[in-house]
Amino acid sequence: xxxxxxxxxxxxxxxxxxxxxxxxxxxxxxxxxxxxxxxxxxxxxxxxxxxxxxxxxxxxxxxxxxxxxxxxxxxxxxxxxxxxxxxxxxxxxxxxxxxxxxxxxxxxxxxxxxxxxxxxxxxx
Numbered sequence: 001x002x003x004x005x006x007x008x009x010x011x012x013x014x015x016x017x018x019x020x021x022x023x024x025x026x027x028x029x030x031x032x033x034x035x036x037x038x039x040x041x042x043x044x045x046x047x048x049x050x051x052x053x054x055x056x057x058x059x060x061x062x063x064x065x066x067x068x069x070x071x072x073x074x075x076x077x078x079x080x081x082x083x084x085x086x087x088x089x090x091x092x093x094x095x096x097x098x099x100x101x102x103x104x105x106x107x108x109x110x111x112x113x114x115x116x117x118x119x120x121x122x123x124x
Contacts, residue, residue, distance in 0.1 A: 009060050010061055012060060016073055016076075017054055017061070019053055020053040021050070023054075024047055031043040031046040038083065055069070060116065066120035070114070070117045070120065074113040
């Protein structure tokens with residue numbers, strides 16, 4: 001079970017570590033999309049959110065301060081999901097479906113972050 005727990009943490013955290021690195025190193029490029037979606041101070045928030053998910057992912061993989069790692073991920077996903085994947089505002093059917101899929105993916109990852117937070121508290 002220990003190996004499954006480790007593999008699960010790696011699989012969950014990998015997207016956040018990769019995305020966090022990209023948010024930080026490609027903030028000018030990524031903040032353009034954020035700005036187009038109405039995010040205020042888009043470049044700054046792109047970097048801040050990148051740091052949040054990079055640190056959160058590292059904490060989850062390392063199993064160190066697991067609760068706080070999952071909290072960082074959850075705090076990133078909540079506004080990001082609502083602002084960046086607001087499928088109900090999209091007119092084009094194909095883009096609406098894509099945004100709905102992204103919304104549901106993020107919502108499921110937010111749910112997993114909440115479960116990790118509960119699991120972290122149960123361990124300690």
